[in-house]
Amino acid sequence: MTQLGSEQNPxxxxxxxxxxxxxxxxxxxxxxxxxxRYKEASLMVDMRMHPVLSWCQPDTAFQAIDCPADAFIxxxxxxxxxxxxxxxxxxxxxxxxxxxxxxxxxPGLFRDPNQTYFLSEMILMHEMWRLIDSHPLVQLLGQHxxxxxxxxxxxxxxxxxxxxxxxxxxxxxxxxxxxxxAKFFATCDYNKDSDSYTPHTENGxxxxxxxxxxxxxxxxxxxxxxIEPYYHLSTIGKQIFPRSGAQHGYLFDMSKGIDFEKIGYTxxxxxxxxxxxxxxxxxxxxxxxxxxxxxxxxxxxxEKMASSKTxxxxxxxxxxxxLLYNPHETKSSIIRKLRQRGFSISKGAPSFTSDHLAxxxxxxxxxxxxxxxxxxxxxxxxxxxxxxxxFNSLPTVDAYxxxxxx
Numbered sequence: 001m002t003q004l005g006s007e008q009n010p011x012x013x014x015x016x017x018x019x020x021x022x023x024x025x026x027x028x029x030x031x032x033x034x035x036x037r038y039k040e041a042s043l044m045v046d047m048r049m050h051p052v053l054s055w056c057q058p059d060t061a062f063q064a065i066d067c068p069a070d071a072f073i074x075x076x077x078x079x080x081x082x083x084x085x086x087x088x089x090x091x092x093x094x095x096x097x098x099x100x101x102x103x104x105x106x107p108g109l110f111r112d113p114n115q116t117y118f119l120s121e122m123i124l125m126h127e128m129w130r131l132i133d134s135h136p137l138v139q140l141l142g143q144h145x146x147x148x149x150x151x152x153x154x155x156x157x158x159x160x161x162x163x164x165x166x167x168x169x170x171x172x173x174x175x176x177x178x179x180x181x182a183k184f185f186a187t188c189d190y191n192k193d194s195d196s197y198t199p200h201t202e203n204g205x206x207x208x209x210x211x212x213x214x215x216x217x218x219x220x221x222x223x224x225x226x227i228e229p230y231y232h233l234s235t236i237g238k239q240i241f242p243r244s245g246a247q248h249g250y251l252f253d254m255s256k257g258i259d260f261e262k263i264g265y266t267x268x269x270x271x272x273x274x275x276x277x278x279x280x281x282x283x284x285x286x287x288x289x290x291x292x293x294x295x296x297x298x299x300x301x302x303e304k305m306a307s308s309k310t311x312x313x314x315x316x317x318x319x320x321x322x323l324l325y326n327p328h329e330t331k332s333s334i335i336r337k338l339r340q341r342g343f344s345i346s347k348g349a350p351s352f353t354s355d356h357l358a359x360x361x362x363x364x365x366x367x368x369x370x371x372x373x374x375x376x377x378x379x380x381x382x383x384x385x386x387x388x389x390x391f392n393s394l395p396t397v398d399a400y401x402x403x404x405x406x
Contacts, residue, residue, distance in 0.1 A: 007101065010205050010270035014097075014183050014281075017208055017271040021093065022179065028212070029092040035062075035215055057381070061085040062215070064380040070178065071378045072238045072245065074387075081156040084238035084377055086177040086248040093210040094175040094233075094250050096260075097186025099200045101207045101270070105260040108169040116256075119334070120341050122325065124308075125168040127318040127350060128301065129159045134351035135296075136360070137240045140403035148390040158244070161236030161251045165243040166297055167195070167305065171253060173260055175211060175233075178248035182208060184285050186271075187278040195298065197288035199278035205270050211252070212265040229255040231263065238377065242293045296356040304350075312342050317349030361406040369395055369404065 002009040004020075011017040029035060057063075061073040064087055072084035098105075109118055132138055138157055140146065145154035164172045176182050186206045188197040200206070211233070221232040232253040238245035252260065260266055285291055307313075319334055326334060335345055352360075370392065379387040395404040 005269040005271075007205065007207075007268075007270045010272050012272055013274040013277045014186050014206060014208070014271050015277060017269050018179055018183065021095075021208060021210055021269055025091070025093045025210070029090070032092065035092065035213075060380045061088045063089065064378060065089040067378045067380060068376070070248065071376050074377065074379045074384075075235075077156060079156070081154045083156045083158075083235050084245070085235045086237055086250070088177060088213070091177050092213055094177055094213065095179065095182035096173065096175050096209040096211070097182040097184070098207050098209070099186060099189055099273070100204060101268070105173070105209065106258070107171050107173050107254055109171045110254075110256050119322075119326075119337055120343075121169045123314050123318055123322050123334075123338060123343070125160075125163045125170060126321040126325075127304075127314050128163045128166065128168060129321055130315060130317040131300065131350040131352065132157065132159060132162060132241075132297070134349070135240060136357070136403040140400060141240070146394060146397075146400060148387050151387075153391070158234070158236045158239060158251065160253070161234075161244055161249060162239055162241055162297070164251065165236070165247070165249065166241070167301055171255065173252040173254060174247070175250040175252055176248045177250065180281075180284070181247045181291055183281050184288070184291055187273065187281050188285070188288065195292070195302065197282070197285075197292070199275070199282035200273050201275040201278060202273065204273050206273055208269045208271070209260065210267055210269070211263075212267070214265060218265075229257040231255070231258050231260075238373075240373075241295050241297045242372075243291070243295075243298075246291050246293055296352060296359055299359075300352060300356055311344070313344050313346050314338065315346050315349050319345060358406065361404075364395070364404050 005011055005017065011020065057076065060075050064071065064073045067073060067087055067089065069087055069090065071087045073087055074082055075085045076082055109121055133143070141153075141155040142157040143154075145152050147153070160170060160172055164170045164174060174185075176185075184197075186208055187200050189200050190197055219233050219235075221230055223230060234251045234253060236244040236249035236251050243249075254260065261268060282288070319331060319338070322334055323329060323331055329337075338345065374392045377388075377391070378384065379391065394400050
């Protein structure tokens, strides 16, 4: 008999599929002695062998067993910047839910096998990156940094991850550490025109991928160096714009030619769609708003996409950014190719309008910083509590008030 959970013998519904996956995950976590030692290790130096305070070790997301499962743990990158990483203390797998199985599992940018040049898609993504830069909190936390009890704190802004969550075609796949988020995307259908979801109520087979975290290699580029094709798992986690945090997001960066399903650490479990289960999950998601909360970024970008159908304008700043990722081109050659594709180039850089920012500042007044952004961020470790208090109170610091209040 074909194994239960295969495409030929799927589970009855997504709940049954996840009962199997979670049981398997906990078993593999329990028998992985290397992972246990890794989680328990006291890593007190960074990549340059500098001492690291307990609250910002690079692996605290694996060690914060006393934090809530849906917490975001402050961790330090090799670059010296900080990120808010979804809690991995009891995780061995990351998940990806799809309402159906496709012949290959690749990012949106590579789904046309005949396309080899991606300037139109990349320039729009880089336009979004420059827009992101205009947000007051991105400028404060991601560019300038803040002082927390004598320590400089700069937040890593995952531009690629944000653009993946807000309409852009990219070379990334979404993964999540959150079971409920994976269930939602496995049982609800996306409407690109309305940027909304509906429960999947038709018969058919859905799929859950799970990617096994084998440490310490899981977050390293594979293969290392500049060898093509490659893949690289990284953290989106909590960002200023809320979708990636709501989805407890991780990012799988893939070059053209990689099939996620064929990577050695990836497995697939299949299930039959059950309309009753899909409707329940959709209701629990608050019609999708739990995982797709609104923000000024999606409002701005929907307006941008609507206008781009007629004006197709991109900024000179986006061209400059694109040049960094297009080393064989020149600024003039990029502009020429964009014009051949119907784009015109504007001076300067995109920025949120005063109306958009008025919405953000009103959100701050309504308690967004305390009640939404900071509520599930944890500075874990014996030195974490004073850092937590300093971070939470940033709006009260005179030097930083400009980023919070109009």
